[in-house]
Amino acid sequence: LIFTACHPRLSREARAALALRMICGLTTEEIARAFLQPEATIAQRIVRAKRTLSESGLAYETPRGEALSERLASVLEVVYLIFNEGYTAARGDEWLRPQLCHDALRMGRVLTAIAPQEAEAHGLLALMELNASRIAARTDAAGDPILLMDQDRARWDRLQIRRGLLALARAHELGGGRGFYALQAAIVACHARAAVPGETDWQQIAGLYTELA
Secondary structure (H helix, E strand, O other), X not given: OHHXXXXXXOOHHHHHHHHHHHHOOOOHHHHHHHHOOOHHHHHHHHHHHHHHHHHHOOOOOOXXXXXXXXXXXXXXXXXXXXXXXXXXXXXXXXXXXXXXXXXXXXXXXHHHHHXXXXXXXXXXXXXXXXXXXXXXXXXXXXXXEOOHHHOOHHHOOHHHXXXXXXXXXXXXXXXXXXXXXXXXXXXXXXXXXXXXXXXXXXXXXXXXXXXXX
């Protein structure tokens, strides 16, 4: 369904907005926050995208070959934004929405199976796995956020970190180590590899941020 919503007939922004609203269940307000756009702009974008697809008579399908590659960047963006909304919630009383993170991770794993040779699919999965490994340590008993440098690293999920590092290594093997998601994953990996904050390779992090910028 997300691949269908991310049809090339739609603009890049419309693809993601439509998928996030109609398939993934995010509110227009949440989507507007993700895109740093006014809510009215996103609402109009979704209405126009729905009209375009409904008038086109397109079939629901998971594309293959070039058609898959053509849509993959938009699908990855949708999954990325779902994870972000779960990792730092835009609404409600909770800082985290773990179910959204889990849904995004599940979709990320499916994507690497559908498109095993696409480096950015592995880069995105690495980014999500590595970030999700810290979820248990990100809030205190009252639900208030704990900053990265103050987190109890013993509560980081080492199995999930290992999965993230393997996905990142696969992205590099496929020649995509300098992709948008892989670079972000590499930054998070620097923290994940440090048993204590003092072991963090800040020089490498600075270099990765420069490259990302």
